[in-house]
Amino acid sequence: MPKTPDSPDLFQRLLDVLHDGIVVLDGEDIIELNSAFAEIVGYTKEALLDSRFEDLIDPLSRRTDRKTLDSLYAGKSLARFTTRLRSKDGDVVHADMRPVAVQYQGSDAVLLTVRDITREVSLETAVTQLENRFASLYDMSPVAYFTLNRNGTVEQVNQEAESLLGYDASEVIGKTLSDFLAQRPQTYDPADQVLKEVLRGKEVSGIEVQLKRKDGRLIWVSLSSRALTYSGEKPSEIGLTAFDVTRRRAAEARVREEKDRADLYLGIMTSDLNRVNQSSLYSLELLSGTADLSEEHRRILQETSWNIRRAARMIANMRTLIYLRDSPPPQKQTNLYPHFERGRREASRDFAQKTLTIKTNIRDGAFMVRGHAFLWSVFFNIxxxxxxxDTDEEVAVEVKASFADKRKKVRIEFIDHGPGIPDAMKERVFRRSGSGDKTIESGLGLTVVSTIVSALGGRVWVEDRVAGRSSEGCKFVVELLAWMDEMEAVTEEAVIDFYKSEDCVFCGPTLEALYLLLDEMSLSHTIVRIIDVDDPASGVPVDELPALPTIRIRNTELAGYVSEDDLRTVVMGALLGLVGTQDT
Incomplete structure (x- = not known):
């Protein structure tokens, strides 16, 4: 049994240099202590000396730790334990107790080392609460969660994952996500592709695959995944979420089906209406040649002929909008003059009873822009x-073009002397919202103008001919991108090679994102060359590519899953760099 120093002063000095609290007990009585213990419970040393240690124990702990305390006072079975003390201020102090039997001044005693672990206990409690809260949120989440190891084996799932697949957790854990695919491809495994991309340090989101539930029902899910923990530099634990998108996919399929049906009906209707209109116009022209018609009858024939032509123009505009949406023409170097001439000629033909006088500076070859075959419709419709x-029989319009923005743009102004457009209507005339608003333009002509100009990267708006006097005519302003020689590199040939496969889960979403980016940049989809590696005629072995899809833009390459932000950065940078190279 250890023996304390014979000198009380020396022993006290030794106790006071220790940071842990020290108490010497004779049974329940405190016969010696240091300053550290006194600070723990908030009393002075003098107040504690010769007091009962039992009085410092929290009442609840006196009951729960009764046997341990009795053994402590008896000097038997002295083992380390934790209990709760009550400070002078009434605060609970969590304490770690380490007793040892000693000889103190010739008598048996217990030396008790006391460490305040209140902060540690509070932290542990907080961590436990957070873990419990996370576990509750994990299980209560409306999104299916899967935790995978780096081999793709499922280690944990939440309740929504069980509900999604129709399996109990025990039936899912230990398997891979590939085991639940509706149909496992012969070459590319979409679940394996997602895992490989995450192991490469990427975050994957919005990948849609079809899974098979326990009851045999097929469902579509949107997968997102990222690494949760790392072992060294490699992911060791992977989180994966799955959201049921079956209803959305079914709704999209119905929308596509209805759109195809509507386009079919519209195509048939417009084709038939065109034939009817042509036949009607032919008949009206024959009647107009009859010599014995009265002036009133001739007026009625002319008005009827005009309405039929107007209906034909509305049908033509509708077909133009559909074509521009589904099959946008390639953009190329375009001379404004032929499009201006055709637009002027076609517009005059519809108003044989009026004379159109145009003052213009547009000459052949004077203004070259980035355009396409439908550019004439802009001139025609305005x-x-x-x-x-314009109610006058002689209609005067000034059409003048000029370079703007350091010759990067061509500005075209159409100035007329008609009734003008109120300020409140100036934006709405370019769109048919379907809201029932009565706009000045009841057809689709200006909507076609806005669609064409926007697709070419330009702008269109309308102003007052005389500022502040909206009833004294309009000034339509069209801004188009002026043609520059360096545009040839990104409009006349394919500059982006896109390697894909039918079994590649990332190919479809990435190609769609690429097309959307090109639309935003007002570039034609024709600059993308699609190379299907499944086709032996492509001459591209799959094993020569780093991953699918692979996107190559000159000397720049992207492979595998690519986020929209990364795609935007690389593609825009590569294309702008390509233009810059042409400049130097």
Whole structure:
């Protein structure tokens, strides 16, 4: 049995240099202590000396730790334990107790080392609460969660994952996500592709695959995944979420089906209506040649002929909008003059009873822009609008073009002397919202103008001919991108090679994102060359590619899953770099 120093002063000095609390007990009585213990419970040393240690124990702990305390006072079975003390201020102090039997001044005693672990206990409690809260949120989440190891084996699932697949957790844990695919591809495994991308340090999101539930029902899910923990530099634990998108996919399929049906009906209807209109116009022209018609009858024939032509133009505009949406023409170097001439000629033909006089500076070859085959419709519809609403038989319009923004743009102004457009309507005339608003333009002509100009990266708006006097005519302003020689590199040839496979889970979403980015940059989809590696004629062995999809833009390459942000950064940088190379 250890023996304390014979000198009380020496023993006290030794106790006071220790950071842990020290108490010497004779039974329940405190016969010696140091300052550290006194600070723990908030009393002075003098107040504690010769007091009962039992009085410092929290009442609840006196009951729960009764046997341990009795053994402590008796000096038997002295083992380390934790209990709760009550400070002078009434605060609970969590304490770690380490007793040892000693000889103190010739008598048996217990030396008790006391450490305040209140902060540690509070932290442990907080961590436990957070863990419990996370576990509750994990299980209560409406999104299916899977925790995988780096081999793709499921280690943990939540309740929503069980509900999604129709399996109990025990039936899912230990398997891979590939085991639940509706149909495992012969070459590319979408679940394995997601895992490989995450192991490469990427975060994957929005990948849709079809799974098979326990009851045999097929469901579509959107997968997202990222690494949760790392072992060294490699992910050791992977989190994966799955959200049921079956209803959305079914709704999209129905929308596509209805759209295809509507387009079919629209195509048939417009084709038949065109034939009816042509036949009607032919008959009206024959009647107009009859010599014995009265002036009133001739007026009625002319008005009927005009309405039929107007209906035909609306049908033509509708077909143009559909074509621009489904099959946008390639953008290329375009001379404004032929498009201006055709637009002027077609507009004048519809208003044979009026004379269109145009003052313009547009000459052959004077203004080259980035355009396409439908650019003439911009001139036609704006001039047609002026002819329709100007009540005079002689309609004067000034069409003048000029370079702007350091010759990077071509600005075209159409100035008429018609009834003008109120300020409240100036934006709405370019769109048919379907809201029932009565706009000045009841057809689709200006909507076609806005669609074409926007697709070419330009702008269109309308102003007052005389500022502040909206009833004294309009000034339509069209801004188009001026043609620059370096545009040839990104409009006349494919500059992006996109390698894909039918079994590649990332190919479809990545190609769609690429097309959306090109639309935003006003670039034609024709600059993308699609190379299907499944086709032996492509001459591209799959094992020569780093991953699918692979995107190559000159000397830049992307492979595997690519987020929209990364795709935007690399593609825009590569294309702008390509233009910059052409400049130097």
């Amino acid at each position: 001039l047609h609008n002026a002819l329709m609403y």
